[in-house]
Amino acid sequence: xxxLAAILWKDIINxxxxxxxxxxxxxxxxxxxxxxxxxxxxxxxxxGYLVPSLLWISIIFVGTLGLSRTFAIEKENSAITGILLxxxxxxxxxxxxxISNLIYILITQFLLLFLFVVLFNININGxxxxxxxVMILGAIGFSTLGTLFSTMAINTKLRELxxxxxxxxxxxxxxxxxxxxxxxxxxxxxxxxxSPYLKILxxxxxxxxxxxxxxxEFVVEES
Amino acid sequence: xxxxxxHIENLSKSFGFQKVLDSINxxxxxxxxxxxxxxxxxxxxxxxxxxxxxxxxxxxxxxISDYNIKNEVQNIRKIIGLLSHENYLYQNLTVFENLKxxxxxxxxxxxxxxxxxxxxxxxxxxxxxxxIRNLSSGIKQRVSIVRSIVHDPxxxxxxxxxxxxxxxxxxxxLDIFKEFKKENKTALVTTHDLRLGLHECTKVVVLNEGQIKxxxxxxxxxxxxxxxTYKSLIYS
Numbered sequence: 250x251x252x253l254a255a256i257l258w259k260d261i262i263n264x265x266x267x268x269x270x271x272x273x274x275x276x277x278x279x280x281x282x283x284x285x286x287x288x289x290x291x292x293x294x295x296x297g298y299l300v301p302s303l304l305w306i307s308i309i310f311v312g313t314l315g316l317s318r319t320f321a322i323e324k325e326n327s328a329i330t331g332i333l334l335x336x337x338x339x340x341x342x343x344x345x346x347x348i349s350n351l352i353y354i355l356i357t358q359f360l361l362l363f364l365f366v367v368l369f370n371i372n373i374n375g376x377x378x379x380x381x382x383v384m385i386l387g388a389i390g391f392s393t394l395g396t397l398f399s400t401m402a403i404n405t406k407l408r409e410l411x412x413x414x415x416x417x418x419x420x421x422x423x424x425x426x427x428x429x430x431x432x433x434x435x436x437x438x439x440x441x442x443x444s445p446y447l448k449i450l451x452x453x454x455x456x457x458x459x460x461x462x463x464x465x466e467f468v469v470e471e472s
Numbered sequence: 473x474x475x476x477x478x479h480i481e482n483l484s485k486s487f488g489f490q491k492v493l494d495s496i497n498x499x500x501x502x503x504x505x506x507x508x509x510x511x512x513x514x515x516x517x518x519x520x521x522x523x524x525x526x527x528x529x530x531x532x533x534x535x536i537s538d539y540n541i542k543n544e545v546q547n548i549r550k551i552i553g554l555l556s557h558e559n560y561l562y563q564n565l566t567v568f569e570n571l572k573x574x575x576x577x578x579x580x581x582x583x584x585x586x587x588x589x590x591x592x593x594x595x596x597x598x599x600x601x602x603x604i605r606n607l608s609s610g611i612k613q614r615v616s617i618v619r620s621i622v623h624d625p626x627x628x629x630x631x632x633x634x635x636x637x638x639x640x641x642x643x644x645x646l647d648i649f650k651e652f653k654k655e656n657k658t659a660l661v662t663t664h665d666l667r668l669g670l671h672e673c674t675k676v677v678v679l680n681e682g683q684i685k686x687x688x689x690x691x692x693x694x695x696x697x698x699x700x701t702y703k704s705l706i707y708s
Contacts, residue, residue, distance in 0.1 A: 252576065328561060
């Protein structure tokens with residue numbers, strides 16, 4: 250746990266000093282929502298179906314940008330090699346990276362949600378708690394898998410291009426269920442309607458977390 | 473046959489079609505201070521990187537302190553320190569924060585005291601609160617030297633440690649070498665500087681085109697004539 254805390258502390262301190270990950274993600278979020286707002290005709294008939302899709306598309310685009318940046322910092326001066334030289338459990342490195350990526354994604358996710366709610370005049374019908382749970386479960390799925398794939402892409406020349414190409418197809422189950430659950434909440438549904446989607450999201454989060462932690466050693470050692 | 477503290481047998485490594493190390497056999501005892509000479513592209517860095525566990529060999533076996541590099545790699549990592557061409561430091565952390573971070577990865581006790589002492593020895597204690605990105609390359613190299621020995625490793629691998637160091641920095645490093653020898657630690661140093669390389673070493677190895685061309689203890693070498701010997705080995 251000491252190792253996990255040390256790596257997490259290092260990532261957070263680094264981000265607090267530079268603010269480059271969260272700021273770039275936030276700026277991209279604002280641009281995306283403003284473009285959607287000007288380019289789409291959203292009315293009461295389609296708001297409950299269109300906005301959840303746009304919200305999650307924005308989350309995966311912005312999240313991918315953040316994932317690329319987190320590992321770009323590790324590549325500077327080959328600092329990650331310094332970590333890999335030490336006898337730490339590679340799954341601890343993975344977990345710490347998942348947590349730091351999760352923090353960055355959650356921050357921008359709630360910024361995106363706020364922008365969508367304000368600009369598209371969405372009524373969440375008091376189901377804020379449920380929506381937060383869906384957002385967190387979606388973010389966990391994205392960061393568990395995103396951390397693994399961004400580590401794979403770290404040493405490739407086209408890593409910014411490669412990451413979405415390998416990540417998006419695999420993350421589809423999480424995104425589909427998150428979009429459906431969000432859509433139900435935006436259309437006035439409650440826990441009973443979204444509980445199947447929540448269960449699927451929890452299952453995928455656990456599967457992605459466990460399998461990624463198990464294979465991370467082989468991925469990071471070869472990268 | 474008695475196995476050495478570091479035992480390398482039939483080690484080979486290729487990158488693509490290029491064979492960088494070709495059936496290397498080497499053996500070092502505990503306390504050996506080995507200088508590895510060789511021209512650019514001889515395979516020195518590759519050998520160091522394989523020993524440090526960063527990359528894997530294609531063929532051959534390595535045992536370090538009776539640990540096999542293939543299945544006891546974590547035990548080897550605990551006792552090895554590496555100084556490489558890259559400094560492995562985080563740009564936006566201070567000198568002290570970087571070293572404390574790497575110290576935590578090795579679970580070292582009394583980290584602050586130990587790091588301060590090492591920073592003093594290499595002459596950068598006054599820079600401890602400065603961000604790495606604001607330091608000159610020579611100072612970064614000194615900090616990187618402390619990073620490589622932050623956990624007091626039994627074996628230290630130094631890949632061209634004198635690069636970027638000024639006269640004072642080189643003197644500090646030679647003092648650290650003397651301390652290693654006093655503590656009976658094992659070191660493997662690569663360098664192109666024959667004078668500095670022969671300064672503290674007990675054993676000399678010359679590597680060229682991935683093969684061992686020379687391997688002998690320093691007492692068997694005529695130091696004054698070594699430059700000629702070296703040239704004949706690598707340019708013949």
